[in-house]
Amino acid sequence: MMTLLDNVGMLCIFMGLPFFLTGTVGLLRFPDIYTRLHALTKADNVGLGLITLGLSLQADNLFIVAKLILIWILVLIASSASCHLVARSAIQKNIHPWVK
């Protein structure tokens, strides 16, 4: 049973990694500050969520699970708030979004 949970956890962690990778690819390829923010916040949110899930499945006790989930929530709040602040400061500096 323990090894099954460990393996499923490992699978989740491996599923989370491509999100970080594509988030970074997006950060490099996307044309302007706003689209790059899209890449960073969204891909990392899912990537971290999957890694949190994977580590929770491998955790020894519920306290560690609570800690992991709390970290995920705090990162979510920080990333969406900082994303909003970066975008707002860009708008106030009159940086126009890239258009096709």
Place this chain on the structure above:
Amino acid sequence: MEQLLNGLRSFIVQKNIHLSIHGHAYLGRSVLLRFLLFSAVWFVLTGSDTASWIIGLPAVFLAIGISHVISPYPSAPLSFIGVCSFLPFFIRQSALSGIDVMRRALCRQLAVNPGLVSYTTFLPEGSARIFFVNTISLLPGTLSADLQEDRVTVHTIDKNLAIWANMQNLELRIAILWRVKLHKREAL
């Protein structure tokens, strides 16, 4: 320094109004609840390490003070049914938004068609509206770029997405979650 003093002054004024409306018992309860919440966060993060409270306790009191200045009136507790329906929705949408970014970033020809959209929210001022603005950035294809009173500037990665429908859907779910009413702004 002057700014700090002004801040402190307005804080004291706010607190007095607060007291006259709700009384000391209310304030005490609000501070106690905040204390328990922030202490719980610190405890979960640091575990059984008692020495960490040398930093933790001042941090908790600082957090109580700051949160009190920012939001003196805690909102009503979230609706249980709202939480149960919002969580799966949020997790599903987050996953979709991650996959969406993945697809756009890996496309041989960059699949973006960005633009700005202005959206007027019907959510009342306060926690629910702030929550709305922050959640927008975690949903597929949208990012909240500015908030002026009830007008949210949304940046979309693809103008062909159904932004309006998505915003209205999210707004309704948040209204249920925070137990607030969506009120229409008076016609100009």
